[in-house]
Amino acid sequence: MLPGSIQITGEALSGAEIKDICDSLKENSVRLLSVRGCQLSDRDFGRVCRGVAESHSLAQLNLNLGVVSTIGRTKQLADALKANRSLQTLFLHGSPLLDAGLVTLNGALSTHPSLVSLDLGDCMLGDEAVRLICGMLPPDGAKSGLKELTLSANPAVSTQGWARLAIAVAHSSQLRVLNLDYNPLGDSFHVILHALSVMPSLFLCGQVFLDMVENYPTSLRVLVLAENDISPELQQQISDLLSEGEEEEDKDGEAHGLPTQPSQWNSSSSQMVLMTSGLGESFLAETEM
Template sequence: MLPGSIQISGETLSSAEIKDICESLRENSVRLLSLRGCQLSDRDFGRVCRGVCESHSLAQLNLNLGVVSNINRVKQLAEALKSNRSIQSLFLHGSPLTDAGLALLNPALSLHPSLVSLDLGDSMLGDEGINLICGLLPPDGAKTGLKELTLSANPAVTSKGWARLAIAVAHSSQLRVLNLDYNPLGDHIAGMLAVAVASSRTLEVLDLEGTGLTNQSAQVLLDMVENYPTALRTLILAENNISTELQQQISDLLSEGEEEEDSEARDGEAREKNTWISQNGMGGGDSYAQFKPRVDS
């Protein structure tokens, strides 16, 4: 039987329900476990963590909205992550981690062999926490790092912390999605992020919704998109003091770039098909090469 999912939101969980969840984890019948906003005792949280330790099938763990509610739970989760080898996505949005809690989690996050997506939005992080996160974005040539990072709504981070993150993003060899929405970044940090995007060969999505930007930073981002080839496909600028015209110009340029990439990819597939036929000596209409249809992400 293929692993399935357990998704529960905003419920108070009994010990019997936790027992069932833990048995499913140990039996490797769960690929996605979401306990978003759920209430459970400290003892039962520890039981879930032990189940995570033993699971080889769990790929996504969602503990958003305060499930990791105290430092003891942070320690238990860290121990679970040290033993687990399968989790690819970890969501802790809305957890009161603080920098101290992230420091406890960081060794397990740094050494986890499969983790590629991390959500630490609204987790009361500051500059020390951002410094730790930069270590999860290794430079080119280093070990595999995060591909998706969410740091929404962490207003205690200062311009120094965001500048440090921008440098890490510029040199990250893996990061594809960066969500920084609802942080008071302002135009100065947005300018640094434009440089990071121009330097990155992988970043495809940047969310800057509600980050205190104006036409000044939008113009810098427009110039970046217009004049420098980047991997960027989506730039979210809603709820900023930016003119509709500038937002539309940026959106149009990104759409044009995506259409060009799609056209080049189709041309490449056609050349590949022709080469395949030629190399196998198949001319005429009685033979053909079959290719899987292209699926856009």
Template sequence: IWQQQLARQTAWRVSAARCGAGTRTRVVETLSRSLHLSPRTASLDQHRLASGFCRTDQITGESLSGAEIKDICDSLKENSVRLLSVRGCQLSDRDFGRVCRGVAESHSLAQLNLNLGVVSSIGRTKQLADALRANRSIQTLFLHGSPLLDAGLVALNTALSTHPSLVSLDLGDCMLGDEAVRLICGMLPPDGAKSGLRELTLSANPAISTNGWARLAVAVAHSSQLRVLNLDYNPLGDQIAGMLAVAVASSRSLEVLDLEGTGLTNQSAQIFLDMVENYPTCLRVLVLAENAISPELQQQISDLLSEGEEEDDKDGEAHGNAQSSREKIAWVPHSTPQAQRQCCIHK
């Protein structure tokens, strides 16, 4: 019976891929009735068939059934999923292991979102590490809101640092400390001989000490590839901000720095102002919202960053290239899709 259902499902998918969007919707409705699919599984199939092939699986905050897990795993093994998000979903340890095995076998998966507690134990962390060691396609990994602790990052370190494609990593609110930062610094190589992260999020990890942040600042200063660094909602203060300003001035690649809600004052803002005014940097976006910084200082920084962007555009035109400086950059950060060279002020 199952083989017959599978054959019918495959036939429906092939038929749907050959017809228009409206017909695809009707095909999916018929498919869900004939195969007795759950509403959410049918919705997943509808999204896939509307595109002609499987591209994304996105589910948020749901309790996933065995049938839905099987559907996800089958798509991973068929190399038909590019983005998989089970953000905040509840699934058993057994089902989590099944998903990890699917991730390990997938050659198409580029983005994996396990935010909000999906990786909830050291056992799951080790299963994910095994999957990442086998996988070669993932470019972006979201683990925001996972209780990893330093021990979790130790378990993941080898898989993350040796992954050939990973360029964006979100470890925000993962209860990390100084040992984790030490390992993360190894993912920010000082030269192009080794692949490394282009985007790193460490938001809301208050257990990291001054020494840990200082170590990260040194790594950022020498990184040849990091373009986006999100440190928002950490208790950094002016001392760490000063170290980061030096790192930004030294960096050959950093374009976006998010320091929202990090306990900064006008002292930090003045240092950043002096840096932007007197030293050429790659910085395009500086987020200083939710800090005790005067609007006047923020506006001065914003104006200087905007002037720098205009100068870049003029230089491009002078060399016969009418493209803007943003358009010249082939890689766009995941966290700031509309990033511009400016100081972001949130009111």
């Protein structure tokens, strides 16, 4: 029997329901587990984490909307992720992690061999968290590096923090989708960028991302910047440059006799800069794998 899915939203989970979930995880009969917005005791959360640690089939885990509500639960999740080797997508949107939570999760997230999609939107993150996330982007040995990242609605990150992220994306990442909607990235915010820690250069925050896609090789094809007060002219420039990058990839592939049909991570139809989406219209939609 092929692994299936368990999807529960906004319910108070009983001990019997938790037992069924844990048994399914341990039997490797679950590919997608979603308990978004659910209420469960600390003891039961620990049981689920142990099931995640033992599962070899789990590919997507959705703990959105406050399920990971304490530093204790964050530590339990980190331990589970250190043992797990199958997880590809992790949703933690709306979890009050703060920078301390990312510090706790960092070791597990940055070394996980299969994780390619991560949602940390509305997690009350700051610059220290962004610094750690930058380290998750490049491939390194056994891990492939992130291909999809959501950092929507984390307004505590400073313009310096976003500049750090832009540089990391430009230089060493495999990132294809980046969601930054509902953050104060507007054109009017000045950022100091230090090139190799010497001569500082002054940019506007929207221009940081324009500079990234214009001057550095990047895999980025979807950049979500909705509700950031970035001028339409700058939006269009970024979009045009991403389009040019996609066209060059297609030409290179044809020149080397490589297939050009869209794949999961490389599709010309997905290349875009999204500026005006509403809440919930995320490219990391909560769908079955």
